Amino acid sequence: MPQTGATQAAEAAARRSYGKLVAFLAARTRDVAAAEDALSEAFAAALAQWPASGAPDNPEAWLLTVARRKQVDAVRTRLREESYAQHALLLEELAEAPDDGGIPDDRLRLLFACTHPAIDEAVRAPLMLQSVLGFDAATIASAFLVAPATMGQRLVRAKARIRQAGVPFEVPPRALWAERLDAVFAAIYAAYAEGWTDAAGADPARRNLAEEAIWLGRLLVALLPEEPEASGLLALMLHSHARRDARREGGEYVPLPWQDPRRWDATMIDEAETLLWRAGQRAAPGRYQLEAAVQSAHAVRQRGESPDARAILQLYEALWQLTGSPVAALNRAVALAEVEGAAAGLRALAPLEQEQRLNEYQPYWAARAHLLVACGWRAEAAEAYQRAIGLERDPAVRAFLQRQAARVSPAA
Structure with missing residues (x-):
């Protein structure tokens, strides 16, 4: 099999089953980081072996088997470094796990494990995105308007906490669901938003994410x-x-x-x-x-x-009052401009100028540029457009912003 074919097969397996594989591997060890490490080594082995031998009939089962062997090797290494009793039972359980290729879909259990009270509330949804859907720290940081280094540190600490506290990988009693659902909702919607931004399906890391999020959403509606x-x-x-x-x-x-x-x-x-x-x-x-x-x-x-602009403004007003989110405040300002004019929208944006979380948020700069153009502030609008263009990842959206910027440039 050519190198590109092996890469595509591995990518397809990752898109389909990353969360299931991590959940299954971590359910026994309570160590999400180690499960991710073992799975990463399995993917590396696939890229090394599949070009020569061909992709197996069941790629997920192959990856699971290799990853579990990596887990066993890691436990044996710890046995040599620490007391035998601490890891002997775990080693037996891993060694006795069946190799029949059956991979139960434990994603819901892993989602709820990430919402355990022992895990800091602010990192629950990001942890789900990384552990269940395979997002990298930089992508998660962008979704939650946090610096990548900060998000990476939070995720490392959260995984260590799961291991140290022995957080159970199980769906909790329904009486406990209400206090944990917000993080589950936030993770699913963040996954959808990442997939939604890749409308053309050109990014392998985000392809099918929107459909995956909708599937998880349907599962929650069926359960709740x-x-x-x-x-x-x-x-x-x-x-x-x-x-x-x-x-x-x-x-x-x-x-x-x-x-x-x-x-x-x-x-x-x-x-x-x-x-x-x-x-x-x-x-x-x-x-x-x-x-x-x-x-x-x-x-x-x-x-x-025609959409009711005043109704939309009222909805964004309620959303802003409910969440206090700077993104809700941004959308409220844009809706206000539709009702009361661009100047009113700009005045509503003014308090957000000091909001650090919006400095790296493309829609803020694009909205600001649009309102500045409507108010006749062409030079300021061109500068805001340049900020938006620099922050945009999607080539099609970036090209759109460039066309908008060209209309307000001094040459135009």
Whole structure:
């Protein structure tokens, strides 16, 4: 098998089964970091061996077998360095685990293990993204507006805490779910957002992430039919995903207001609307229901209606009051500009200038540039566009921002 074929086979296995493999390996040892290390060595072995021997019929089972052998070797090394009693039972359990290729999907257990009270609340969702979906620290840091080095340190400490505290890998009693669900929701939505930004599916690390997140969202709704935020989260993802085909025209990025609603997925929108309606019957509004309601307000374009700008502003106002999030404040400012004009939007943005978390956030600079243009501040707008362009990873979005910047440049 050519080198590229081996790489593609390994990447496909990683996309399909990374979380399942880590969850299965870590369930026995309670050591997420060691499980990830063993799996990384297995992937390295695959890249070394598969080009010559060909990819196995069951790549996941091959990777699991090699990773478990790496775990056994690691335990044996510790046996030589520490007391035998401390690791002997673990070694026996690893050695006796079946090699029949059956890989149970323990991702839900791993998700809840990451929300254990022994784990710092701020790192629970990032830990899920790395352990369950294989994100690197830099990508996670970007999603949570944190410096990569800081996020890396937090993740290392959290994995050590799981091992030291002997955190159980199990779905807790339902009475304990409520206090842990926020982190589970946050991780799933962050995974969706990462996949959503790769509309063309060009990035192997993010390909199929959106579908994976929606699958996890459906699982939560099935497990928690009475939890309105679970339905709200799934509704939000479905509303966004319904527009995936309209976000590109001839390879060029198309912002939401310019999209052709005839290209939106009507079936997916209907499902999202049903979920949102059911969630609303519980009379317990939350972040995801509010965000889904914003998407629902835009979806009326599919029926030939115009979005209600004042309703969207009210929803963002409620979201900002509920979360205090700088991103919610940014969206509120943009919505305010639609109702009261660009100058009002700029005034609402002013307090965010000191918000460090937005310094590296492309949508902040793009929104600021748009409002500055509307107010006639072309030089300042051009500078803001340059900041946005430098922060954008998606080539199509970057090209769109460059076209916008060109219209306000001195030469133009």
